[in-house]
Amino acid sequence: MTAENAYLVGLRLSGRKVVVVGGGTVAQRRLPLLIANGADVHVIARAATPAVEALAQADPGITLALRDFEPGDLDGAWYAIAATDDGAVNAAISDEAQQRRIFCVRADIAREGSAVTPATFDYDGLSVGVLAGGEHRRSAAIRSAIHEALQRGVITAEVTGEAPSGVALVGGGPGDPELITVRGRRLLARADVVVADRLAPQDLLAELGPHVEVIDAAKIPYGRAMAQDAINQVLVDRARAGKFVVRLKGGDPFVFARGYEEVIACADAGIPVTVVPGVTSAIAVPALAGVPVTHRGLTHEFVVVSGHVAPGHPESLVNWNALAQMSGTIVLLMAVERIELFAKALLDGGRPADTPVLVVQHGSTVAQRTLRATLGDAPEKIREDGIRPPAIIVIGAVAAFAS
Template sequence: GVLAGGEHRRSAAIRSAIHEALQQGVIARDDSVTPGVVRGGVALVGGGPGDPELVTVRGRRLLAHADVVVADRLAPQELLAELSPDVEVIDAAKIPYGRSMAQDAINSVLVDRAKEGKFVVRLKGGDPFVFARGYEEIIACAEAGIPVTVVPGVTSAIGVPALAGVPVTHRAMTHEFVVVSGHVAPEHPESLVNWDALAAMRGTIVLLMAVERIELFARVLREGGRPADTPVLVVQQGTTSAERTLRATLADAPERIRAEGIRPPAIIVIGAVAAFGA
């Protein structure tokens, strides 16, 4: 109950603010009444595309109770700044063509800290199951007998274009969208993508991790039948203060991306919807 000297509107507003702060983890509550907080367990939390306000309420609440946070490079850094000084923060960054913490090492850290009786939050960018190796970490924990709570996140594949004014689907225009990893080239023996099928579809293609190889992807899509004038939207560091956008076509996107100095992380949207918001 909140008393405000008979000012009922004010007391209601304060009560709502306290409730919201408890939900977000801004005000601490007893771990025993916080679902998902398990000493000796792991919470796999999707941090969203970059803006700290786009993490889920549950994700933020669990993060506030963490003893250890194992964070990706693309996890919202502002959320880490809110942590108590006694929280151990482990950098699990995987920087393209740079320093990288091996996945086996990440798995070992999660298991080892949990076995010490700590509550471990694995904070990932976007959604933990969208090209983020989240299920590999669940398997590692399961094999070690460590309980895991999964908290989905807003994937950049949908959230970043949306906030740039582009929906990945639109009635009477596109009935499908595909999210594709660009970490390997189309001709690479490890590629699992049917690029001819992608080129033949009429819907939206969202490319992640594709900036380094955009020339190859644009070429194979055009060779497969995608028109050269297909609209393209590129968003670098979407939802953050450093966001940059570039609008192009499939024909000139590679040249424009190089000329503008676009670097990862960036989302590339290909399809009719990419013309929206221009």
């Protein structure tokens, strides 16, 4: 048998015995999918990785025997995987499987087995597998390309299940289109209507088909804005018209993005809502600039603060004196316009003037730029450098790590 003439087939393994010989990284990769398909998995290995041992302890569908493979271990098996680091043992497993007419994968020499494992993924009820003549890297690369094309809507697939309905509240991440979640990108590719914030990744909108209605929510800081009530009404009206609506937001929809107000509005109107969390700029943007918001031995806390209301304002819910007294990291969002007021509040509360500060504008995008300062001179430097929203301001010892 050669991989070129392999017959691609799907096995229904639920409740059927599968023997995996070897407890290394190959077994570690194969076990989750076997268990997900309901197989009765028997792992036989001289030693197992901690991950394999943890899987066996946590899942009753796995039986782990720490010993050598012995003749007869394939009794009652429907499928076998020879995944040891000993070629002679793998050959013996394959030979016994051949005699018993059990399909067997050899992880070390694919062409010597009676079965070949394809590179696979699941998408909207589809199971897609790729074989590339035994070239595992090529099959994995093609698999990934097809998966991404489906997620982006470059290619489409008929699905047997119902089309999505209602509203999906999707966090688009900090700006780089590759930082949206897999689920978010998949739902976006199936949208009839997209209601997008200014900070949502614009490259994702460029990928939408011409049939998709794109509505600009115009949530521009301190400029023109589409009233929140109007946004809520658009979501409800389009969904009631039978359209699948994706509300695309920058970052995470529940981090100072008023996402839950939209959930409530849809729920009150009887519209089902799917929430897809996003990568929040409060953590991702500092990380991409070389700054962890926490670092062992340096800080045990970080706080994310909205700067849309000034200290002392009647609507402010922030205890600035308490913030000033903490020793950890402060991440300010929407704070550029009022940075002088925030810096003064922290300094007056006792935060040292030499506390490191990092400012990142247009984080994660090709336009990203950074500014290093201290709490004492940050307002002056921000004005001198012409920093404008959107920008993240990180205050604390970790800001000194900026590359």
